[in-house]
Amino acid sequence: MKKSTILLFIIISFLNLTYAQKNFQNKEYGFQIQEPNNWIEAGNKQLLKNLEKFEVTEENLMKLISENKGSILLTSFYKYDPKTHAGIIPTIQINVRMRGRGDFNQFKNSMLESTKNFKKYFNDFEFIKNPIEVEISGIKSIYFVGKFTMKTQDGQELKVRSRTYAVPYKNYFFQVNFTDGQIGEDCTNEFDKLVKTIKIGNKN
Template sequence: MKKRLIIIIVFIGLCFSVNAQKKFENKQYGFAIQEPKNWIEASNEVLKKNLVKFEVSDENLAKLIENSKGSILLTSFYKYDPKTTAGLIPTIQINVRNKPVDDFEYFKSLIIQSSKGFVKVFEDFEFIEEAKEIEISGINSVYFIGKFTMKGKDGQEMKVRSRTYAIPFKKYFFQVNFTDGQTGEDCTLEFDELIKTIKIGLKL
């Protein structure tokens, strides 16, 4: 009986180790998300070095963003290695950006206005879902989904689908972009699950 109990405990332990996924965390800015399983991370090593050089405060964190032209890349994830894979690669990109206003309704209107600017960059841009309010980690946020065509380095046209989330926090906001293709590989379910794992600030 004792031997059988030990085997069961070991089996449960193995299940937890197999199912557990790594979590990306940036404690200075207060952002965490579960890492997509078996994806490749391109972490921002320069940012990590800069953050240990100065005293962490809301003012210093905001100043660092300002000195980086208003946006800092926290990290990126690629489903396949960009060095060895041609064509469109499903990608997750997480940036922290300056927040111009504290009022959420005004912030939302700025994101909506910004989302419409995609038409100026991509002639065939269309909204799959227009910008709307959503709650992420207990915070009122904004998201939209669009589709458009872009050309790769080899001139090949790629049909892109992109969803963008803007999550305001303190003196800045997090911009999380999920990109996959309009045809072929569909990462919608995976993206939907990852959004649920985002934790902000004290919820880390």
């Protein structure tokens, strides 16, 4: 190999290493995703810091979820600062939730049943894409897309679109929500790319 080719390879390798996107990873529950570029992270740092201190066993992990009303926020990402930005803020939210016992069909049925609750909170909620089976990190999962109107405290109405992935793993499941606008603020391409970076089970 010529010296110039070797030098070019070293430079490219260095650039790739330098500008690679960061990953969010929670080793205890076994979840990893690439962080969106230049978004603001609002994670559950205190809870996750405490999680690192105790012995990681299935029993302890499930106990922690139970003590937090069946759901733990692992992290959130906001495209804009909620304190200064008016209007829709594209958001990514990752929770780990209690799954309970049963096979995938039972998990699927429980997820379908839970989607009925959306109508209780948003009168105009409707599916853009009905719940379907997809694979995330090699795991059979549930995916659906909905739209609804959200009213702010000052009476503003926001037309919201929400993509939800539910990924069962052990006795819990990961719920990943990608939210943007029905009109404008379309983050479809970025969300689609990030979904492909999800890794479950501390895979390298």
